Amino acid sequence: MTVSMIVAKGINNEIGKDNDLMWHLPSDLKFFKAVTMGKSIIMGRKTFQSLPKALPGRKNIVLSSDKDFIAPGAVTVTSIEDALKESETEEVFIIGGAGVYKEFFPLAEKLYITEVEFSSDEADVYFPEISLDTWNAEILDEGEENGLKYKHILYIRNK
Ligand SMILES: NC(=O)c1ccc[n+]([C@@H]2O[C@H](COP(=O)([O-])OP(=O)(O)OC[C@H]3O[C@@H](n4cnc5c(N)ncnc54)[C@H](OP(=O)(O)O)[C@@H]3O)[C@@H](O)[C@H]2O)c1
Structure with a gap:
């Protein structure tokens, strides 16, 4: 099984x-949908509650201490162990939020990152720092929407 993460983050790793x-980037939501469709996705209880509903076409797995x-x-x-046991696809996606990214980070082999040219000191959740010693980066595409530039970057663990 490959554990992958997908996240949109600002310049200082801000995620929410x-x-x-x-930010509001519909083209990034389309990217998220295309990458995760058909896969198992793991998220924290707060991220689940931030969504309008479970994401269709994917097995939604929600972590909570409340069984x-x-x-x-x-x-x-x-x-975490039960989340991985429930996953039904060879590639499973960790879709946030901050605590869940941090917990799964050591297990992740791929990071699908949207790097948004945005910064704010009002963020209250952050993605872990990505060290280029540990990850190789490949730019998939870049764009601009609602006045914000962004890049989609795939990081693959090299050690
Ligand atoms: N920019 C992005 O791409 C992106 C993606 C996802 C989320 N976000 C943002 O991230 C924020 C939410 O993240 P968050 O860090 O506050 O919350 P979160 O990670 O979504 O949820 C945290 C909750 O998950 C449960 N949990 C986490 N690890 C667990 C474990 N090992 N065992 C059992 N339960 C576990 C706990 O739920 P209980 O309290 O029920 O025990 C915990 O309180 C929002 O602002 C959201 O918009 C951004």
Whole structure:
């Protein structure tokens, strides 16, 4: 099984504020959909609650310490091990948020990163630092939307 992460982050690794994203980039949501469609996706309880509903066409796995947490359209698990056991695809995607990225980071082999030319000191959640000693980067594409430039970069672990 390959553990991959997918995230959109700002210049200083900002990923969100008040349980929401800090930008509106519909083209990035399309990228997210294309990359994750058909796969198992693992997320924290707060990220699940930030979505309008479970993401269709993917097996949604939600981590919570509350085994009775009801996540319609998703499976609730209470540990990283159980989240991976519930995954049904060879490539499983960690889709956030901050705590979950941090916990799975040592297991991740691929990072699908949207680097957004955005910074804010009001963010309250961050992605871990990506060290270029450990990761090889390949730029997949770049664009601009709503006045924000972004790049899609695939990082593959080299050690
Ligand atoms: N920019 C992006 O691409 C992106 C992607 C995803 C999320 N986000 C943003 O990230 C923020 C949410 O992230 P967050 O860090 O606050 O919360 P989160 O990681 O989504 O959820 C945290 C919760 O997950 C559960 N959890 C985590 N690890 C667990 C474990 N090992 N075992 C059992 N339960 C576990 C706990 O739930 P309980 O409290 O129920 O025990 C914990 O409180 C929002 O602002 C969201 O918009 C951004």
